[in-house]
Amino acid sequence: xxxxxxxxxxxxxxxxxxxxxxxxxxxxxxxxxxxxxxxxxxxxxxxxxxxxxxxxxxxxxxxxxxxxxxxxxxxxxxxxxxxxxxxxxxxxxxxxxxxxxxxxxxxxxxxxxxxxxxxxxxxxxxxxxxxxxxxxxxxxxxxxxxxxxxxxxxxxxxx
Amino acid sequence: xxxxxxxxxxxxxxxxxxxxxxxxxxxxxxxxxxxxxxxxxxxxxxxxxxxxxxxxxxxxxxxxxxxxxxxxxxxxxxxxxxxxxxxxxxxxxxxxxxxxxxxxxxxxxxxxxxxxxxxxxxxxxxxxxxxxxxxxxxxxxxxxxxxxxxxxxxxxxxxxxxxxxxxxxxxxxxxxxxxxxxxxxxxxxxxxxxxxxxxxxxxxxxxxxxxxxxxxxxxxxxxxxxxxxxxxxxxxxxxxxxxxxxxxxxxxxxxxxxxxxxxxxxxxxxxxxxxxxxxxxxxxxxxxxxxxxxxxxxxxxxxxxxxxxxxxxxxxxxxxxxxxxxxxxxxxxxxxxxxxxxxxxxxxxxxxxxxxxxxxxxxxxxxxxxxxxxxxxxxxxxxxxxxxxxxxxxxxxxxxxxxxxxxxxxxxxxxxxxxxxxxxxxxxxxxxxxxxxxxxxxx
Numbered sequence: 285x286x287x288x289x290x291x292x293x294x295x296x297x298x299x300x301x302x303x304x305x306x307x308x309x310x311x312x313x314x315x316x317x318x319x320x321x322x323x324x325x326x327x328x329x330x331x332x333x334x335x336x337x338x339x340x341x342x343x344x345x346x347x348x349x350x351x352x353x354x355x356x357x358x359x360x361x362x363x364x365x366x367x368x369x370x371x372x373x374x375x376x377x378x379x380x381x382x383x384x385x386x387x388x389x390x391x392x393x394x395x396x397x398x399x400x401x402x403x404x405x406x407x408x409x410x411x412x413x414x415x416x417x418x419x420x421x422x423x424x425x426x427x428x429x430x431x432x433x434x435x436x437x438x439x440x441x442x443x
Numbered sequence: 444x445x446x447x448x449x450x451x452x453x454x455x456x457x458x459x460x461x462x463x464x465x466x467x468x469x470x471x472x473x474x475x476x477x478x479x480x481x482x483x484x485x486x487x488x489x490x491x492x493x494x495x496x497x498x499x500x501x502x503x504x505x506x507x508x509x510x511x512x513x514x515x516x517x518x519x520x521x522x523x524x525x526x527x528x529x530x531x532x533x534x535x536x537x538x539x540x541x542x543x544x545x546x547x548x549x550x551x552x553x554x555x556x557x558x559x560x561x562x563x564x565x566x567x568x569x570x571x572x573x574x575x576x577x578x579x580x581x582x583x584x585x586x587x588x589x590x591x592x593x594x595x596x597x598x599x600x601x602x603x604x605x606x607x608x609x610x611x612x613x614x615x616x617x618x619x620x621x622x623x624x625x626x627x628x629x630x631x632x633x634x635x636x637x638x639x640x641x642x643x644x645x646x647x648x649x650x651x652x653x654x655x656x657x658x659x660x661x662x663x664x665x666x667x668x669x670x671x672x673x674x675x676x677x678x679x680x681x682x683x684x685x686x687x688x689x690x691x692x693x694x695x696x697x698x699x700x701x702x703x704x705x706x707x708x709x710x711x712x713x714x715x716x717x718x719x720x721x722x723x724x725x726x727x728x729x730x731x732x733x734x735x736x737x738x739x740x741x742x743x744x745x746x747x748x749x750x751x752x753x754x755x756x757x758x759x760x761x762x763x764x765x766x767x768x769x770x771x772x773x774x775x776x777x778x779x780x781x782x783x784x785x786x787x788x789x790x791x792x793x794x795x796x797x798x799x800x801x802x803x804x805x806x807x808x809x810x811x812x813x814x815x816x817x818x819x820x821x822x823x824x825x826x827x828x829x830x831x832x833x834x835x836x837x838x839x840x841x842x843x844x845x846x847x848x849x850x851x852x853x854x855x856x857x858x859x860x861x862x863x864x865x866x867x868x869x870x871x872x873x874x875x876x877x878x879x880x881x882x883x884x885x886x
Contacts, residue, residue, distance in 0.1 A: 302605045304519070304645050310627030315608060336627075349629035349796075350610035352569065366570075370531040371739055371772055372697035374786045383880030392883075408613065408790050409531040410570050413697035413770070414704045423572030 287327035292316060296335055306336045310346050314353055323359035361396040361403040363441045366420040369406045372413035381417045382406055384431050388438055401442050447674075449707040450666075451658050451691055455542035461577045463584040466545035472590055474664035478553045479598040486557035486664070493663045493671045494689040499525055499616075499653030500738070500767050502755045504686050505660070509558050511640035512648045521649040522555050522563040523625065523639075524657060527609050527616040529568055530738035531790060532770030535693035535705050536654040540567070540574035543658075544581040548604065550657030552590070553664055555602055558650050562603045566621050569611045578606055613794035617845045618651040619643075620796065631798045632845035655693055675710035676754045688754035692769050696722045699729070699775040711757070715749040718773055730776035733862070737767025739787045740850025742857030743780075762860065764853045779876050781869050784858045785813040791851030802848035805836035809855055817877050821870035826863065829855055 288296075296313045300306055313332045317324050324347055326340075333340040347353045354360050367373075367382040382393065389397050389404055396403040412418040415427020421437065429437070459465045466472070478486050491506025512520060524547075528536040539547055551563050567575055582604055585591040593601050612630055614620040619633035622644045643649025663671050671690050678687035688710040694717055697703040701723035708717070714734050718724065725731060733743040736753055742763040744751060751757045755766050774783050792810040797803045809832055812825050833852030837843055859866060 302603075305626075307627040308625060308645075311607070311610060311624065315610070346627055346629055350612050352610040352612070369786075370790055371735070371783065371786050372532050372703075375698045375772070375774065375778065375783075379878060380880045383883035386883050407570070407611075408793055409529060409533075411528055411534040411537045411568070413532050413534050413695060413772070416697060416703070420570055420572075423575075425570070425573070 286331050287321075287325060288317065288331040292320060293331070293335060296332070307338060307342075309336055310338070310343060314343075314347055318353055318360075321359075322361070323354040323356050325356040358394075359396070362401050363422055364403045364405065364420075365422075365437075365441070366405045366407035366410065367393075368408075368410045368412070368416070368418050368420075370409035372409075373417040376416040378417040381419070381429060381431065381434060385434055385438070388435065397442075399442070402438065447691070447707075447709055449691070450662055451539070451546070451655070451693060452543075452705070452707045454546070455538060460542050461544055461581065463545060463581065463588060466543070470665075471545055472549055472552075474661050475549050475552045475556075475590070476596055478556050478664055479596060479600060483557050483559050486553065489668065490557065490660060490663060493668045494687050495656065495659050495663060495671065496686060496688070496755060497653055498655035498659065498692070498768075500530065500765075502766060505652065505656055508640065508652075509554075509650060511638065512558055512650065513641065516559075516648055518559070519562060519645075519647050520558055520560040521644040521647055522551065522558060522560045523618075523621060523644050523649055523651045524551055524563060524565040524654060525616060525618065525621055525651055526565055526567040526571070526574070526654050527613075527621060528571075528654070528768075529613040529616050529794075530740065530768045530770060531787075532695060532697055532735060532738050532772040533768040534695050534697075534770075535768075537571050537574055538705050539654055539658055539693075540571065541577050544574070544577045545585075546661050547654055547657045548578075548581055548585060550660040551604060552595075552602055553660050554650070554652060554657060556600055560650070561601045562605065564605050564607050564625055564644070566607050566609060566615065566625055568609045568615070575606070575608060582606060612796070613790075614796040614845075614847060617847065620845065621651065622649065629796075631796055632847075634844055659690055676752065676756075679756065682756075685756060688756065688766075692753075694721075694753065695768070695770040696773070697770070698735075698772040699725050699731075699778070700773045701726055711752045711754040713750045713752055714744055714771060717753070717771055718749070722773070725773060725775050731773060732776045732778055733774045733780060733783065733858075735770065735772035735774075735854075736763050737765065738770045738850075739772070739790065739854050740847075741765055741767040742853040743774075743861060745861045762857060764849065779869065780858055780862045780865050781813065781817055782876050784854055785810070785817055787854040788813050788851070791847065795847060795851070799843040799845075799848070801836040801842040802851065805832045805848060806851045808832050809851070813855075816866070816870060817875060819873045819875040823867065823870060825870070826859055826866055830859055 393406040496502045620630040624630035639649040675689040678685040736758040748761045788810040792806040833855040837849030
């Protein structure tokens with residue numbers, strides 16, 4: 285039984301010509317699976333390994349190195365929100381913003397709200413230090429986030 | 444304010460600056476065509492003679508690096524472009540890629556031609572979603588217009604540029620960590636030698652260059668060596684090993700300043716001028732406690748060292764690790780240096796890849812000792828313990844494979860050396876500056 289859809293498998297194999305070997309597609313494949321399923325399960329690891337002609341443990345080795353990828357037991361919510369706490373943001377209220385959002389969402393960093401809408405994470409430098417404190421919402425970074433703006437952001441993501 | 448007119452950032456405020464049409468209207472890809480009319484070795488020599496040094500942190504001469512490739516190699520040779528900009532305080536690559544991706548892509552094309560590579564991989568950190576979209580579009584435009592692909596501009600030169608997305612790990616910015624990550628493995632840096640130029644990506648000769656370096660290559664081809672060498676700081680005549688600090692640099696200014704931002708200035712501006720003339724000073728007219736000269740792994744400048752020129756040599760002369768990424772972070776006098784160093788130590792403890800024991804353990808020890816001090820439980824001997832750990836981990840003492848641990852130790856040892864009395868006062872007072880918010884967010 286396979287976990288990945290034929291469409292997803294086709295997208296993974298379409299990456300093959302870009303690299304001299306299939307193993308290099310590990311990270312792109314993990315991203316595709318993770319984006320779509322919100323986690324990478326053991327079954328998905330097996331499927332990726334089969335496509336890439338690797339042992340599942342090799343795929344798992346790579347996947348588990350990057351804390352970025354979620355397992356089946358701890359999947360991502362619909363939206364992923366990262367709050368930066370590194371130096372530039374830390375100097376301008378990043379820690380307070382993270383704590384504020386934790387309290388609003390009733391989660392600790394890494395946790396997902398009960399309704400499954402938002403996963404909150406702390407981030408190490410998001411590279412938007414000119415807009416500290418900043419928050420990365422899925423693919424887009426929001427600079428200079430106040431607590432009020434964070435509340436609005438949460439309301440929009442929950443809607 | 445300096446009269447220097449920005450070149451690398453000249454286009455970023457234009458409407459549609461990220462599109463190929465807009466880039467071509469500004470003479471885009473003419474430099475690449477010019478390079479295609481030259482012999483690859485001549486392009487390499489041009490870059491070598493310009494004195495361009497890598498903008499990613501180490502400041503290694505770019506053209507010289509290119510000459511390390513084996514001669515007459517049958518190929519393939521790869522160019523790996525390092526867009527894993529993760530050093531805290533640094534964001535110039537993001538601005539270049541979001542606003543002017545073609546300037547970078549043109550530099551990549553020129554560099555590939557110079558090193559006789561037909562394939563470039565651009566490794567972009569995951570967090571740069573906007574840059575990822577801009578790059579995908581820009582690369583597609585280039586394939587459509589025949590700038591990339593087979594036989595570009597009828598020159599007989601084939602070029603593929605592939606985009607590869609990281610997964611939020613600082614270590615992927617280390618060149619061999621990046622290579623391992625690109626190959627689909629955990630990003631554990633490799634033991635060198637062999638250096639990537641001999642055996643790199645997919646075990647083939649590989650050049651790893653930074654995004655800003657690529658933009659500089661475009662401008663050097665476009666404007667010439669004389670232009671490049673007219674900017675910045677010439678080599679120190681008393682130091683035969685100094686290669687000089689030529690060219691413009693994108694300084695990233697953040698922290699406690701009124702106008703944080705990315706400023707293009709000739710290499711060698713002092714931290715004070717950058718903060719006062721460009722950053723508009725510290726909010727509320729407060730004083731400066733410390734300044735990070737080039738990303739946190741470079742250490743700190745004390746207030747008495749603000750007139751240090753931020754070129755490739757300046758920060759090293761006052762005990763910092765180097766210029767690094769030229770990310771300048773200002774810390775005001777209301778902030779405890781202990782808190783700032785803890786923030787740095789926590790970053791490195793989180794981002795150590797875990798391959799070398801001294802780094803994996805040492806970065807965590809430093810974080811925990813600093814946490815103890817910040818909890819009001821510090822002991823005077825903790826300061827010497829911190830120095831011992833920070834001096835013992837890294838490539839310089841020879842205990843780790845890559846330089847992450849050197850960078851982790853540097854802010855700690857710099858801070859204790861330059862601000863020791865503040866640490867001692869902090870420990871003696873028995874107070875704690877851990878904010879309630881940190882306890883909520885503690886992970």
